[in-house]
Amino acid sequence: MPLMNTKAMFDKAYNGGYAIGAFNVNNMEIVQGITEAAGELKAPVILQVSKGARAYANHTYLVKLVEAAVKENPDIPIALHLDHGDTFELCKDCIDGGFTSVMIDASSKPYEENVELTSKVVEYAHKYDVTVEAELGTLAGIEDEVQVEHGAEAYTKPEEVEDFVKKTGCDSLAIAIGTSHGAYKFTPEQCTRNAEGILVPPPLKFEVLEACMKNIPGFPIVLHGSSSVPQEFVKMVNQYGGKMPDAVGIPEEQLRKAATLAVCKINIDSDIRLAMTGNIRKYFAEHPDHFDPRQYLKPARQAVKDMVAHKIKNVLGCNGHAEETVKVWNEKYKK
Numbered sequence: 575m576p577l578m579n580t581k582a583m584f585d586k587a588y589n590g591g592y593a594i595g596a597f598n599v600n601n602m603e604i605v606q607g608i609t610e611a612a613g614e615l616k617a618p619v620i621l622q623v624s625k626g627a628r629a630y631a632n633h634t635y636l637v638k639l640v641e642a643a644v645k646e647n648p649d650i651p652i653a654l655h656l657d658h659g660d661t662f663e664l665c666k667d668c669i670d671g672g673f674t675s676v677m678i679d680a681s682s683k684p685y686e687e688n689v690e691l692t693s694k695v696v697e698y699a700h701k702y703d704v705t706v707e708a709e710l711g712t713l714a715g716i717e718d719e720v721q722v723e724h725g726a727e728a729y730t731k732p733e734e735v736e737d738f739v740k741k742t743g744c745d746s747l748a749i750a751i752g753t754s755h756g757a758y759k760f761t762p763e764q765c766t767r768n769a770e771g772i773l774v775p776p777p778l779k780f781e782v783l784e785a786c787m788k789n790i791p792g793f794p795i796v797l798h799g800s801s802s803v804p805q806e807f808v809k810m811v812n813q814y815g816g817k818m819p820d821a822v823g824i825p826e827e828q829l830r831k832a833a834t835l836a837v838c839k840i841n842i843d844s845d846i847r848l849a850m851t852g853n854i855r856k857y858f859a860e861h862p863d864h865f866d867p868r869q870y871l872k873p874a875r876q877a878v879k880d881m882v883a884h885k886i887k888n889v890l891g892c893n894g895h896a897e898e899t900v901k902v903w904n905e906k907y908k909k
């Protein structure tokens with residue numbers, strides 16, 4: 575099974591009440607951990623590469639790592655996606671360089687500029703059968719390498735989505751309904767605290783999601799900033815010398831609900847980082863004499879695999895959907 579774009583994945587996910595996990599990849603252990611979990615659970619998966627990942631690991635290395643994962647997991651549908659592309663040139667580079675899907679994130683620009691840039695990327699991408707994700711609305715956290723302060727985020731305006739999708743021809747749309755990038759998604763002031771003193775974030779704006787769905791029925795919606803920042807890993811990091819006070823994420827049951835609606839792609843990066851870091855810190859604390867990177871990267875890779883398996887089964891619900899996706903791909907979309 576070669577790499578595929580996201581069309582068949584989203585067709586099945588939309589109607590099947592589940593979402594595809596889009597996990598960020600930066601090195602071999604992350605690629606292996608994610609795809610081993612997806613392979614064992616027979617889940618379609620999106621491996622996404624940010625501008626920062628390309629700068630860190632190099633485009634060719636990342637593409638070759640993903641190609642190796644495809645070879646090792648011939649039965650699962652895999653898409654290679656550019657995360658938060660901010661210019662036409664970057665999207666073009668990834669399309670020319672083997673990606674099957676790209677995001678053009680012009681959400682911080684005025685509406686008409688967003689339409690214009692997204693349309694330009696769509697026109698180029700579709701010539702090569704590459705799918706395009708666009709974004710309307712602004713998440714708190716880091717977007718386009720611009721830090722958006724908490725309180726300055728803007729929910730997607732449901733009245734804009736139909737016009738935007740029609741004008742641009744994009745294949746999926748990321749919307750802002752209260753998710754946020756990173757491990758500190760909300761300030762303590764935005765949250766309440768439970769009996770144990772753990773921060774409880776404000777709920778996602780399902781009314782915004784539902785209003786968007788009404789205006790673009792059948793159209794795949796994407797959620798960024800969807801890590802849940804599990805407290806067991808925050809505790810692990812803090813227990814072994816880290817310092818992550820008040821790290822807080824999106825409760826998993828809210829993401830599960832979104833996956834049963836029109837949300838077909840859910841982006842997760844921070845939870846993978848947290849799982850790796852917690853386990854590496856623990857390993858170092860317990861084995862101060864070890865210095866072979868394979869010794870501590872092995873449990874880190876296992877932690878990625880366990881985290882992704884948990885997300886696939888308990889949050890996304892995409893386990894067991896590989897075969898039907900391949901069937902739709904072969905019958906409807908394969909060129």
Ligand code: G3H
Pocket residue numbers: 598624625626627657658755843844
């Ligand atoms: O949304 C951003 C992703 O988590 C990627 O982060 O730009 O640090 O690679 P990065």
Ligand code: 13P
Pocket residue numbers: 598657658754755756757797798799800801802841842843844845
């Ligand atoms: P998290 O920081 O919540 O993992 O979000 C990742 C993301 O949206 C990548 O585009």
Ligand code: ZN
Pocket residue numbers: 658755798799841
């Ligand atoms: Zn994102």
